[in-house]
Amino acid sequence: MPRPIAWTDNRLVLLDQTKLPAEETYLTLDDHHAVARAISVLAVRGAPAIGVAAAYGLALAALNSRADTDTGFLRDMEEAANELGATRPTAVNLFSALDGVMAAVTAAADLEEARHAAVRAAQRLFSETERADQILSRHGSTLIDEGDCILTICNTGALATGAFGTALGVIRSAWDQGKDITVLACETRPLLQGARLTMWELDRYGIPAAQIVDGAAAHFMQHGRIQKVIAGADRIAANGDTANKIGTYGLACLAERHRIPFYIAAPFSTVDMATAGADQIVIEERSQDEVKFCGGDLVSPRDAAARNPAFDVTPASLITAIITDAGILRPPYNDSLADAVEPEEQAG
Numbered sequence: 001m002p003r004p005i006a007w008t009d010n011r012l013v014l015l016d017q018t019k020l021p022a023e024e025t026y027l028t029l030d031d032h033h034a035v036a037r038a039i040s041v042l043a044v045r046g047a048p049a050i051g052v053a054a055a056y057g058l059a060l061a062a063l064n065s066r067a068d069t070d071t072g073f074l075r076d077m078e079e080a081a082n083e084l085g086a087t088r089p090t091a092v093n094l095f096s097a098l099d100g101v102m103a104a105v106t107a108a109a110d111l112e113e114a115r116h117a118a119v120r121a122a123q124r125l126f127s128e129t130e131r132a133d134q135i136l137s138r139h140g141s142t143l144i145d146e147g148d149c150i151l152t153i154c155n156t157g158a159l160a161t162g163a164f165g166t167a168l169g170v171i172r173s174a175w176d177q178g179k180d181i182t183v184l185a186c187e188t189r190p191l192l193q194g195a196r197l198t199m200w201e202l203d204r205y206g207i208p209a210a211q212i213v214d215g216a217a218a219h220f221m222q223h224g225r226i227q228k229v230i231a232g233a234d235r236i237a238a239n240g241d242t243a244n245k246i247g248t249y250g251l252a253c254l255a256e257r258h259r260i261p262f263y264i265a266a267p268f269s270t271v272d273m274a275t276a277g278a279d280q281i282v283i284e285e286r287s288q289d290e291v292k293f294c295g296g297d298l299v300s301p302r303d304a305a306a307r308n309p310a311f312d313v314t315p316a317s318l319i320t321a322i323i324t325d326a327g328i329l330r331p332p333y334n335d336s337l338a339d340a341v342e343p344e345e346q347a348g
Contacts, residue, residue: 046160051093140170240316240333
């Protein structure tokens with residue numbers, strides 16, 4: 001599996017996910033403006049990967065700043081953080097990553113140390129992301145049984161985190177343990193991340209899988225072909241309400257109707273304890289052209305209107321368990337999420 005994110009010679013190298021699966025093209029980015037553009041156009045996507053990319057973008061801003069005073073340098077950094085933060089408002093990892101780099105910079109003794117501190121903070125975040133992926137994937141694999149067919153949506157593998165993956169990482173871990181499993185991947189309109197990216201990853205891993213149109217999920221559930229549903233997350237509220245790729249809520253409703261376990265898999269860094277519930281989660285609405293065009297071809301009348309929310313929110317009541325690097329958390333999530341926070345605070 002190619003490395004989708006790398007830091008090389010003080011430059012950020014990204015596998016351009018807009019070109020997959022046709023081309024494996026890499027972008028070499030040397031300033032935070034380019035990183036912001038890459039995040040906005042989904043060259044890099046997935047909440048953890050967005051956070052890592054943004055952290056490296058802020059590190060580039062630190063290295064590129066020509067300010068010779070603390071005040072000027074911090075102003076440059078704040079402007080860069082604001083630009084990066086405006087790219088994808090739903091993904092909480094983006095903001096926590098920026099906060100982490102800014103905290104490291106602010107604590108530095110001088111400007112030279114601040115530049116090095118920004119790079120180290122981004123590298124540390126990437127290492128923490130890799131570790132969290134591995135741990136949550138092992139936890140989640142215990143929920144997968146021999147012979148399961150697992151339904152997933154969007155892309156939640158290495159491409160989405162830069163490391164091992166979340167929901168797809170759980171599937172990979174179960175497969176690596178020798179469990180005989182199969183996967184159904186929702187194509188995930190409008191940008192087909194399931195068809196283009198998840199199927200590409202599953203093919204690389206050798207995991208038996210089939211792509212389905214989003215509307216076919218109910219059919220396969222009705223006929224007993226799906227035993228588990230696992231999705232990722234871009235933000236998990238303190239009560240367990242979870243924002244993820246548009247269509248996830250519909251799968252959760254279908255899973256409840258057919259009595260199929262519905263799991264969310266995400267690093268604990270995706271939990272936002274400052275957000276109480278669904279009504280406080282900002283849902284990004286993207287360009288209508290993403291809906292009206294497919295593969296560059298117009299698929300609706302040119303003057304037709306379209307709506308394009310990138311995410312929806314699945315209520316905590318529909319989630320069987322939340323798989324994190326802090327463990328497998330179960331309802332009531334107000335309690336289990338809060339309990340998982342406490343050990344981290346004590347360790348800090």
